[in-house]
Amino acid sequence: MTREIPATITVLAVLVVVFSRYFSVGTALDLTRVTDHWLMLTYAASVLVGVLNLTRLHLDRLRRGKDTWFYDLVLLGVMYGYIALGLVETNAGTTFRWVYNAVLVPLDSTMYSLLAFYIASASFRAFRVRSFEAALMMVAAALVMLGSVPLGDALSPFFPAARAWLMRVAQTAGFRGIQIGAGLGGLATAFRIFLGIERAHLRA
Amino acid sequence: MKNRWIYVLLVVAIIVPLARPIGLPVNPTRETEDLFELIEGLPAGSLVYLAMDFDAGAIPELLPQAEAVFAHALLRDLKVVIHGLSDQGVLIARDSLHPIAWSLGKEYGVDFVNLGFKPGGGIVLRGMTADLWQTMGGVDIDGTRLSKLPMMERLKRLDRKSVALIVDFNSGGSAAAYRNYVTEPTGIPLALGSCAVNFNVQMPFYRSGQYKAILNGLRGAAEYERLLNRPGKATSAMDAQSTSHALIIVLIIFGNVLHLLGGRRLGREKR
Amino acid sequence: MERAIFVNGLAAQFILVALFGLAVWAMIGRARGGRRLPRIRKIPGLEAVEEAVGRATEMGRPVHMTYGLGDIDDAPTFAFWGMLGHVAQLCARYETRLIQTNNNYLVMAINEEVIRQAYAETGRPDRYEADDVRFLSPWQFGYASAVLGLFQRERPAAxxxxxxxxxxxxxFAEAGHAVGAVQIAGTANTSQLPFFMAACDFCLLGEEIYAASAYLSRDPVLTGSVVGQDFAKMVIFALIIVGTVVENLWPHNWFWDLLSR
Amino acid sequence: MTPSDALEVLSNHLVPMAMTRAQIWVAAMATLAIFSYVWRENPVFRLAEYVFVALATANGVVMVYDSYLKPFFVLDVGQQGRYALLIPFAVGLLIYARSIRGLGWLSRLPMSLWVGYGAGYVLAWSPQPLFVQLRDTFVRFYQTYPDGPLAGRFWPGGTVNSVLFFVGVITTLMYFFFTVERRGPAMRWSSAVGRWTIMLALGAAFGTAVQGRMSLLIGRIQFLLGTWLGWLR
Known part of the structure; x- marks a missing residue:
């Protein structure tokens, strides 16, 4: 009962979508138009999962008297404060936008830009030419790096041309092969879910 | 410790060309020209759909692209509808694309609309091909009824008739969602503004024509600015892009040389 | 007026997809019936899993596992669960700690059960440590930096x-390298493969991750589905060869049209 | 304002939004707080990290509420009286049952729905693009110049590229055969060529990854030096 109902729902969900896509009757009935709407509602209803989870995690830490109490308090205070602000003045509100642009945007951008440092140190340390294959990878990387900046253009027309060749021939071929394979892997996983072989999600 | 020196070098390699630009020219690539020509080729009044599917983190790469394409479309008197699968993308659009439209004398609801964001990913897109108004809950980003926006009269659903071109500015999987659920089934042409990281993932689909054009990160934006004949912030970053790439190449070579010169026993055994 | 069964132009597509499904289903059936299946070739990255856990045991340090940013309906997450069950069993048998970090609440709920069950199956339910399945942060970079910190403190050996x-x-790869862990990585996200390739000891390329659970568990049903998938791949391979030959002889023929509407 | 003036505006602002001075200062502090991590993990970074997680999560909630839940309750349910829609909404709410003892299994209902629907979507919608990919691999080996003075004549370069592309795709596919042992020169060579193709592709991917990361860092440095300090033109 506690497993069978969810398992049945999974199978039915697969059938509804597949039926409405491939079969004329299914298209005519336009079931997915209704079910898509329902599904979006279930997603919207789950919006608080992240908030509740963070709340529990950090309240728990506070209760256990961890030395991170200051940060935990900041997190909870800022999160609920910002939600309250958004509910009062909507996402278009002046203060809400102020915080968004002055804090959230730079934090997010800067976090991502940190990766530039990591890539630099990793280039120095990790990218070793250990074999013929590794050498191929390094040479391709260097050609693309040079070919995609004006410096490469200025040095020699060879670099942009090499980059274009790598991108359009070698790289497209390799990724086409990987992606066809991965697409089939995805389809096979979907079949396994449908056939009830992949059922990890029913264990929770 | 060694790492910190590398970090300092990297910052220097970026700051110097920003302060003392050399201004090496950016030559547009085929992938970028394709988008420019597509937009040039649309009859005035056609509807272009811009998908702002990125978070704040990708602003440096994707916003210059979106601004250039948006401005280009409005200058050519096309109608633009903005949508986002990311809650942040549509807000970024409201703060930075809307002002461009106003400065061009365009009117909200007549020349451009921002539909806002709905949770659900691909399902939202599928829904919009069936009934856009219902999927959007009948409102735009600010909660204005779609029925009050004249432009929306001609956009009841995403199909070939109403939409001339979709440009998806994406930092991840949304391009595949547009391809699978919208453009393959309906036949609307799809072009991408892509983060450089994802550029190669998308190339096989460019070859097959499933993506009509791809802008490649900040470089793509710089190329577009060149095509528009308006060098802007993407162009001004290109020198720093050159020097930083050169530094990475030097680091790779230097690292390998050190390794060969006896650093080997310091390294961990690899299998 | 007669109505077509299939949506215009999708008949061939449906039939090909259904045939694919049949191939997977038939091979699973074969496996269930205990009949012989072709062997899966050696995949070095997967061979190394047991060795890596063994090494962690020798060194008395934990094993760390993550699925990155996957969601519950991503195919790679299912591949992860298959692998997680296997690694958890190994860890239970060798009495080695398994630390599993999360950034997705829903996936974590399932991970807990997968690990608990693996420990129970090995007869060591007492070794399950609830605190070792950790929720770090729902946000990408917050998660990554938390993993960095965790690696410094726990120093996993695998x-x-x-x-x-x-x-x-x-x-992650840098963090693992810094503490000298043996790293086995695999993803279908092609943009990230170069980093794993360069910085990890073993790398599963693309769809190799989908074969992982079958390969490791030697479970006949799972193996059957991989064999079925391989069979479909060979059909597609043949299709490409035939299609190319035909295309070169008679450009843009019916065969071309067959594959799209 | 003429269109070209507007484009001037477009090209001159280094920050996406017209920010006030105070905002720029706050943003600069936030940027520096994160950059401090490069030196070492420290309390300021930690604070910024927690604030970030809090704001990002809260922003998601507010966006879903404004753009979905509010119109849903006010328009759909309130004005149009579509009460039946409350049922799927309630199903979604079951996800919270996980923490309730004895009722935890109810959270499997929305989960199984999401997983099943996701799998259905894969089966229904992903094959078509895949087939277009397949079809595009049917390359024509005899290539002619597409334009230029030689248009229409035999193009050796194009032909070589077509052959290489084709060989690259099929050897990559062969590399992923799981049930074929790599015995005999033919299998060994083709899987080796497949691996070389993959390596070239991954190298190219590394190159563009570097490109992307550098762009992001340049963007932040432009902000700090240009927008904040005003050192750049």
């Missing part, structure tokens, strides 16, 4: 990363 990885892949 780091297994299978799933959906984005920009954080390099950070």
């Amino acid at each position: 780091n297994i990363m299978i799933g959906t990885f984005m920009a954080e892949s390099l950070i």
Whole structure:
């Protein structure tokens, strides 16, 4: 009962979508138009999962008297404060936008830009030419790096041309092969879910 | 410790060309020209759909692209509808694309609309091909009824008739969602503004024509600015892009040389 | 007026997809019936899993596992669960700690059960440590930096990363390298493969991750589905060869049209 | 304002939004707080990290509420009286049952729905693009110049590229055969060529990854030096 109902729902969900896509009757009935709407509602209803989870995690830490109490308090205070602000003045509100642009945007951008440092140190340390294959990878990387900046253009027309060749021939071929394979892997996983072989999600 | 020196070098390699630009020219690539020509080729009044599917983190790469394409479309008197699968993308659009439209004398609801964001990913897109108004809950980003926006009269659903071109500015999987659920089934042409990281993932689909054009990160934006004949912030970053790439190449070579010169026993055994 | 059964132009597509499904189903059936299946070729990255856990045991240090940023309905996450069950069993048998970190609440709920069950099956339910399945942060970079900190403190000797990885892949690989862990990584996100390739000891390329659970568990049903998938791949391979030959002889023929509407 | 003036505006602002001075200062502090991590993990970074997680999560909630839940309750349910829609909404709410003892299994209902629907979507919608990919691999080996003075004549370069592309795709596919042992020169060579193709592809991917990361860092440095300090033109 506690497993069978969810398992049945999974199978039915697969059938509804597949039926409405491939079969004329299914298209005519336009079931997915209704079910898509329902599904979006279930997603919207789950919006608080992240908030509740963070709340529990950090309240728990506070209760256990961890030395991170200051940060935990900041997190909870800022999160609920910002939600309250958004509910009062909507996402278009002046203060809400102020915080968004002055804090959230730079934090997010800067976090991502940190990766530039990591890539630099990793280039120095990790990218070793250990074999013929590794050498191929390094040479391709260097050609693309040079070919995609004006410096490469200025040095020699060879670099942009090499980059274009790598991108359009070698790289497209390799990724086409990987992606066809991965697409089939995805389809096979979907079949396994449908056939009830992949059922990890029913264990929770 | 060694790492910190590398970090300092990297910052220097970026700051110097920003302060003392050399201004090496950016030559547009085929992938970028394709988008420019597509937009040039649309009859005035056609509807272009811009998908702002990125978070704040990708602003440096994707916003210059979106601004250039948006401005280009409005200058050519096309109608633009903005949508986002990311809650942040549509807000970024409201703060930075809307002002461009106003400065061009365009009117909200007549020349451009921002539909806002709905949770659900691909399902939202599928829904919009069936009934856009219902999927959007009948409102735009600010909660204005779609029925009050004249432009929306001609956009009841995403199909070939109403939409001339979709440009998806994406930092991840949304391009595949547009391809699978919208453009393959309906036949609307799809072009991408892509983060450089994802550029190669998308190339096989460019070859097959499933993506009509791809802008490649900040470089793509710089190329577009060149095509528009308006060098802007993407162009001004290109020198720093050159020097930083050169530094990475030097680091790779230097690292390998050190390794060969006896650093080997310091390294961990690899299998 | 007669109505077509299939949506215009999708008949061939449906039939091909259904045939694919049949191939998977038939091979699973074969496996269930106990009949012989072709063997899966050696995949070095997977051979190394047991060795990596063994090494962690010798060194008395934990094993770390993550699925990156996967969601519950991502195919790579299912591949991760298959692998997680296997690694958890190994860890239970060798009495080695398994630390599993999360950034997705829903996936974590399932991970807990997968690990608990693996420990129970090995007869060591007492070794399950609830605190070792950790929720670190729902946000990509917050998660990555928390993993960095965790690696410094716990110093895992093996780091297994299978799933959906984005920009954080390099950070994980660097963190693992810094503490000298044996790293086995695999993802279908092609943009992240170069980092795993360069910085990890073993790398599963693309769809190799989908074969992982079958390969490791030698479970006949799972093996059957991989064999079925391989069979479909060979059909597609043949299709490409035939299609190319035909295309070169008679450009843009019916065969071309067959594959799209 | 003429269109070209507007484009001037477009090209001159280094920050996406017209920010006030105070905002720029706050943003600069936030940027520096994160950059401090490069030196070492420190309390300021930690604070910024927690604030970030809090704001990002809260922003998601507010966006879903404004753009979905509010119109849903006010328009759909309130004005149009579509009460039946409350049922799927309630199903979604079951996800919270996980923490309730004895009722935890109810959270499997929305989960199984999401997983099943996701799998259905894969089966229904992903094959078509895949087939277009397949079809595009049917390359024509005899290539002619597409334009230029030689248009229409035999193009050796194009032909070589077509052959290489084709060989690259099929050897990559062969590399992923799981049940074929790599015995005999033919299998060994083709899987080796497949691996070389993959390596070239991954190298190219590394190159563009570097490109992307550098762009992001340049963007932040432009902000700090240009927008904040005003050192750049």
